[in-house]
Amino acid sequence: xxxxxxxxxSLGAFALRDLSLTVPAGGYTAVLGPSGSGKSVLxxxxxxxxxxERGEVRLDGRDAxxxxxxxxxxxxxxxxxxxxxxxxxxxxxxxxxxxxxLPAASRAARTREIARALGVEALLGRPVQGLSGGEAxxxxxxxxxxxxxxxxxxDEPLAHLDPPAREELRAELTRLHRELGFTALHVTHxxxxxxxxxxxxxxxxxxxxxxxxxxxxxxxRPADEFxxxxxxxxxxxx
Amino acid sequence: xxxxxxxxxxxxxxxxAVAALGLLHLGLALVPGLGLEPETNVLLFAANLYVAYGGWxxxxxxxxxxxLGFAAGYLALLGLLLLVLxxxxxxxxxxxxxxxxxxxxxxxxxxxxxxxxxxxxxPYAFECFLPLALAVLAVHGxxxxxxxRFRVACLSLGLFVLAALLLxxxxxxxxxxxxxxxxxxxxxxxxxxxxxxLATAGLATLLVLLGGVxxxxxxxxxxxxxxxxxxxxxxxxxxxxxxxxxxxxxxxLGPGSPLGRGLEELGLGVAGRFxxxxxxxxxxxxxxxxxxxxxxxxGVPTSLEDASRSLGVGPWGTFWRVSxxxxxxxxxxxxxxAFARAVSEFGALLLVAPQPExxxxxxxxxxxxxxxxxxxxxxxxxxxxxxxxxVLLQFGRAFLxxxxxxxxxxxxx
Numbered sequence: 001x002x003x004x005x006x007x008x009x010s011l012g013a014f015a016l017r018d019l020s021l022t023v024p025a026g027g028y029t030a031v032l033g034p035s036g037s038g039k040s041v042l043x044x045x046x047x048x049x050x051x052x053e054r055g056e057v058r059l060d061g062r063d064a065x066x067x068x069x070x071x072x073x074x075x076x077x078x079x080x081x082x083x084x085x086x087x088x089x090x091x092x093x094x095x096x097x098x099x100x101x102l103p104a105a106s107r108a109a110r111t112r113e114i115a116r117a118l119g120v121e122a123l124l125g126r127p128v129q130g131l132s133g134g135e136a137x138x139x140x141x142x143x144x145x146x147x148x149x150x151x152x153x154x155d156e157p158l159a160h161l162d163p164p165a166r167e168e169l170r171a172e173l174t175r176l177h178r179e180l181g182f183t184a185l186h187v188t189h190x191x192x193x194x195x196x197x198x199x200x201x202x203x204x205x206x207x208x209x210x211x212x213x214x215x216x217x218x219x220x221r222p223a224d225e226f227x228x229x230x231x232x233x234x235x236x237x238x
Numbered sequence: 239x240x241x242x243x244x245x246x247x248x249x250x251x252x253x254x255a256v257a258a259l260g261l262l263h264l265g266l267a268l269v270p271g272l273g274l275e276p277e278t279n280v281l282l283f284a285a286n287l288y289v290a291y292g293g294w295x296x297x298x299x300x301x302x303x304x305x306l307g308f309a310a311g312y313l314a315l316l317g318l319l320l321l322v323l324x325x326x327x328x329x330x331x332x333x334x335x336x337x338x339x340x341x342x343x344x345x346x347x348x349x350x351x352x353x354x355x356x357x358x359x360x361p362y363a364f365e366c367f368l369p370l371a372l373a374v375l376a377v378h379g380x381x382x383x384x385x386x387r388f389r390v391a392c393l394s395l396g397l398f399v400l401a402a403l404l405l406x407x408x409x410x411x412x413x414x415x416x417x418x419x420x421x422x423x424x425x426x427x428x429x430x431x432x433x434x435x436l437a438t439a440g441l442a443t444l445l446v447l448l449g450g451v452x453x454x455x456x457x458x459x460x461x462x463x464x465x466x467x468x469x470x471x472x473x474x475x476x477x478x479x480x481x482x483x484x485x486x487x488x489x490x491l492g493p494g495s496p497l498g499r500g501l502e503e504l505g506l507g508v509a510g511r512f513x514x515x516x517x518x519x520x521x522x523x524x525x526x527x528x529x530x531x532x533x534x535x536x537g538v539p540t541s542l543e544d545a546s547r548s549l550g551v552g553p554w555g556t557f558w559r560v561s562x563x564x565x566x567x568x569x570x571x572x573x574x575x576a577f578a579r580a581v582s583e584f585g586a587l588l589l590v591a592p593q594p595e596x597x598x599x600x601x602x603x604x605x606x607x608x609x610x611x612x613x614x615x616x617x618x619x620x621x622x623x624x625x626x627x628x629v630l631l632q633f634g635r636a637f638l639x640x641x642x643x644x645x646x647x648x649x650x651x
Binding site for chain 2: 047048069078080095099
């Protein structure tokens with residue numbers, strides 16, 4: 001479960017103002033908004049890569065506001081994979097296992113298990129250079145999921161993929177979420193992606209949360225014209 | 239004639255050409271006062287036959303300009319080597335080389351360059367030929383990539399200037415025979431100076447590495463007030479003259495100062511001590527390491543550090559497992575530069591600690607005692623040893639992981 005209460009942060013001209021949002025345990029919330037609306041800042045606040053000026057971040061019931069990123073036990077997926085270029089695929093995936101307290105003996109098995117779940121088992125011995133965009137993002141997902149985090153944050157994970165790879169990985173995300181049962185906060189500017197993945201939708205505009213609720217409800221009753229326009233034809237029809 | 243170009247002219251022409259050349263050489267033998275020995279004449283005849291065949295091959299491939307260039311080169315060799323310098327064997331050798339490689343442009347330029355260096359710039363042949371040949375190869379390589387004339391011209395000019403800068407060093411290195419150098423290397427004062435140079439510079443580099451890498455990392459990652467000022471201050475040792483560095487260190491830590499006296503009583507004085515040499519060398523080499531390491535750390539994407547943190551690895555572990563390995567090449571470049579700078583320090587050492595004697599100070603002393611002749615072999619030994627260490631450090635880079643390069647979308651960033 002992710003609970004955000006009154007998060008506030010100014011970064012130069014941009015400000016995130018008094019943002020509160022709850023992602024229920026095991027839920028999947030897609031945060032939508034045009035670029036510059038504060039989606040990535042929101043995600044980095046949850047991850048502990050940025051600190052809020054005011055407000056609270058609670059993960060699975062405990063206050064994580066002052067915890068550094070490495071102690072929040074979450075998975076983070078970056079827009080451009082951000083694989084470690086000096087490590088091979090296998091060592092990228094295994095990177096977080098030691099810190100997660102997994103004994104050295106079982107790390108290889110866990111690496112193989114999660115690589116199989118993501119369909120990248122065949123890539124384990126390879127260097128990360130030369131992976132296709134889709135492969136790299138799968139490896140990045142495997143790396144984030146390997147320590148079995150309860151909370152997974154996804155920052156535009158499909159934005160840099162070509163359409164076929166995007167479709168494929170979107171389906172994969174749905175399946176993984178169903179099987180592993182983590183709590184997901186997924187940030188995107190793509191309405192179709194948000195509609196396909198999010199059980200709940202949240203719409204951000206200029207650092208403010210405009211609307212949040214179950215997907216069908218948000219699609220059926222957009223709070224204002226901005227949300228309606230941003231959610232596009234699907235919302236109008238629904 | 240269905241197969242490719244013929245390997246020989248048709249036989250009447252071949253025979254005619256051979257006969258004409260033979261007659262020419264027969265005529266030369268009969269010219270009184272030329273004093274051409276029969277053996278030499280036969281050798282020249284054979285060489286000319288080969289050259290004529292090479293010329294025919296060039297001509298056969300069709301371009302008149304190329305054939306004229308071939309002939310002009312041959313005539314230049316003939317005039318220069320045979321008529322002016324009267325060195326028949328060298329002429330034969332180079333004429334054959336010319337005819338053999340003319341059709342490969344880069345080799346043609348190298349032969350011309352060799353003639354220029356070996357014949358015209360004879361006392362400086364080695365030191366001119368080596369850098370200029372590298373320059374020819376580099377320019378040729380750039381032209382093959384299809385670079386425009388401006389870039390080729392820039393590279394040519396730059397390499398020419400670089401060759402001119404290298405000339406004194408290469409000339410110096412080529413002066414003494416290996417025997418002399420080995421004898422010099424065996425001298426106890428030279429061995430001592432080299433030993434203390436390597437020891438002090440090595441220690442200074444280590445200190446600078448331990449002190450410089452954290453600062454470089456902080457500067458690369460930090461956004462704090464005064465960051466710009468710190469970056470300028472790091473450069474300070476480069477900005478002030480060496481002798482001023484020496485005076486400044488003596489004023490603070492010399493025997494005349496309270497701090498210096500205190501250190502002296504503790505047995506830690508710097509003036510004229512090993513510690514003083516290390517201190518001076520660390521002082522002057524610090525900026526080189528910090529600059530190189532700063533650039534290296536700036537090249538490591540912060541998203542990789544964020545990824546490491548989100549995977550449960552703290553800042554310390556992230557530094558060791560991600561930031562430092564990815565910056566290692568740049569840091570090692572900094573180590574090589576800092577070491578080179580530390581070894582070459584002279585001015586401040588002369589004031590602070592001429593003893594224990596390091597390499598540059600020894601060169602200076604032998605120069606004062608015996609002039610250029612005495613100091614030359616010492617200088618050469620010093621250059622060779624320092625360059626060797628520098629080369630080793632640079633080659634060490636190849637064994638380190640590279641920093642990620644931006645580029646094709648498939649490269650994970």
